[in-house]
Amino acid sequence: MKQKKHHAGYEWIILVLLLLSQLILSMGAYAWGPLGPFVKKSLSLTPVQVGSLTSTIYLTAVIFSIPSGISVDRWGVKLNLFICMMLMGTGMLLAGFTDSYMSLLVLMTLAGASYGMINPIASKALTVWFDTTFRATAFGIRQMGVTAGGAIAGVLLIYLAQLKDWNLAVSVVGLLAILIGIDGILFYKESPVKPGKNDKNRAKAAFDKKNNQNASIFDLMKNRDLILACLIMTLLCLGQSSIGAFLVLYLEEDLGFPALPAGSFLTAAMISGGVARVFWGLISDKLFNARRLPVMKIICALAAISSLITCFWVNTLPNLLFILIAVIFGFSYLGFQGIAVVLLVEASGAESAGKATGLGITIAWVGMVLGPIIYGTLVPQGYFFAWLFVAITSFASFLLCCIIRETANSA
Numbered sequence: 001m002k003q004k005k006h007h008a009g010y011e012w013i014i015l016v017l018l019l020l021s022q023l024i025l026s027m028g029a030y031a032w033g034p035l036g037p038f039v040k041k042s043l044s045l046t047p048v049q050v051g052s053l054t055s056t057i058y059l060t061a062v063i064f065s066i067p068s069g070i071s072v073d074r075w076g077v078k079l080n081l082f083i084c085m086m087l088m089g090t091g092m093l094l095a096g097f098t099d100s101y102m103s104l105l106v107l108m109t110l111a112g113a114s115y116g117m118i119n120p121i122a123s124k125a126l127t128v129w130f131d132t133t134f135r136a137t138a139f140g141i142r143q144m145g146v147t148a149g150g151a152i153a154g155v156l157l158i159y160l161a162q163l164k165d166w167n168l169a170v171s172v173v174g175l176l177a178i179l180i181g182i183d184g185i186l187f188y189k190e191s192p193v194k195p196g197k198n199d200k201n202r203a204k205a206a207f208d209k210k211n212n213q214n215a216s217i218f219d220l221m222k223n224r225d226l227i228l229a230c231l232i233m234t235l236l237c238l239g240q241s242s243i244g245a246f247l248v249l250y251l252e253e254d255l256g257f258p259a260l261p262a263g264s265f266l267t268a269a270m271i272s273g274g275v276a277r278v279f280w281g282l283i284s285d286k287l288f289n290a291r292r293l294p295v296m297k298i299i300c301a302l303a304a305i306s307s308l309i310t311c312f313w314v315n316t317l318p319n320l321l322f323i324l325i326a327v328i329f330g331f332s333y334l335g336f337q338g339i340a341v342v343l344l345v346e347a348s349g350a351e352s353a354g355k356a357t358g359l360g361i362t363i364a365w366v367g368m369v370l371g372p373i374i375y376g377t378l379v380p381q382g383y384f385f386a387w388l389f390v391a392i393t394s395f396a397s398f399l400l401c402c403i404i405r406e407t408a409n410s411a
Contacts, residue, residue, distance in 0.1 A: 011129040013187060015138055018122045019145045021085060021184070024176045026149025027157070028088050029057050029115050031170060034154045038166035043101050053108050060112025062365045066217060068113075069120035069358025073351060077125045078188045084121060085181030088114035093174030096167040114177075116361075123341055123357035127350045129192055132290035140281030140338035147274035220359055226347040228404040230363040232296065233340045235397035237367030238374070239303060239390045240333040243269065245372040246379070246386070247329070254383045255315045255322070265326040272330025277338040279331070284339055292343040293406045299339070300398035303332035307391040311384050332394075343406070 032039065032053040040050050072080045091110030098104050122142050130138045160169040220226055247269070251262035284295045306328040313322070341357060348356035378386040 022145030064116030096171030273334025276335025
């Protein structure tokens with residue numbers, strides 16, 4: 001590709017930088033689960049107060065998704081990545097020195113703002129640096145940092161808390177975030193292209209860039225295919241959040257699994273989800289020649305079929321057989337994010353990638369919030385109806401894939 005002659009492999013440095021950024025930010029976001037017992041004892045908190053730390057992070061992340069998308073489209077990736085990492089770094093570093101619940105809650109708003117910024121930032125950067133022949137794979141690799149960060153937080157932060165205290169654990173996350181922010185200033189480049197003096201398309205490209213940057217969120221909401229992509233994400237997020245909240249409980253209460261094996265099935269789904277984010281990217285880029293919709297249709301079909309099978313699952317079947325369902329859950333509900341965001345940003349264009357991602361994440365989080373509420377409401381009627389709800393919403397996402405029009409954007 002013509003673009004590759006200009007940056008000669010530098011896109012891999014960009015990808016590693018973004019992967020590390022996501023990994024550290026995910027460690028910060030997931031920290032309060034593993035560290036919950038230590039914080040609860042140290043600050044004499046109630047379970048609700050411990051849970052509110054994580055809730056604050058995610059609520060603030062949603063609020064900042066669209067503003068950060070607007071910011072990254074207007075001011076570029078480098079500045080926004082630096083601010084993003086400094087917010088997480090400052091919040092977690094100062095948290096390591098506090099002994100007040102209210103102070104900790106305020107500092108988590110900084111961490112949440114940071115976590116809300118990273119998706120628009122990364123989407124913008126990867127859309128600019130990778131053409132369609134490897135873009136979805138790059139998105140998937142970057143999003144592996146989400147599950148990897150959560151897994152590392154569950155081991156490293158507990159070790160550090162046991163070694164000294166939870167303050168040390170969160171301080172380490174803060175220092176790592178600040179270090180990555182400094183690396184971003186040093187190594188990130190806004191564009192892989194070095195325009196020549198006789199580039200006749202330069203003026204037109206600058207004109208198109210200005211017009212796309214000036215597109216508002218309301219302009220993007222007029223984009224039929226962009227909104228359809230957002231709705232597909234929302235429907236799959238209904239299932240994703242329901243599985244995260246209730247899979248273990250379903251296995252224990254309805255199928256009679258012991259607690260530890262039940263938890264291991266969720267772990268298997270999480271690991272499968274991390275692998276799937278790269279797998280689906282490779283399939284899209286290489287097997288389907290940078291087409292995203294065929295892969296999304298496969299994902300939605302797998303989601304609908306697996307949840308429908310779960311509706312009729314009985315505890316007389318071999319326990320190990322359910323591992324296949326858990327893996328399919330991982331490859332569908334927990335592995336769709338990378339390819340879905342690529343579909344979303346390519347529907348909007350590279351110059352609006354930040355705003356489009358912010359809009360998509362905000363709409364998709366409606367599904368994340370409503371999923372456990374609706375599923376939990378249906379559980380008293382029987383898990384059959386709860387899983388049927390998940391299956392119906394997944395089938396609806398497949399139908400939306402059939403009417404959306406794919407727009408390949410190689411920018």
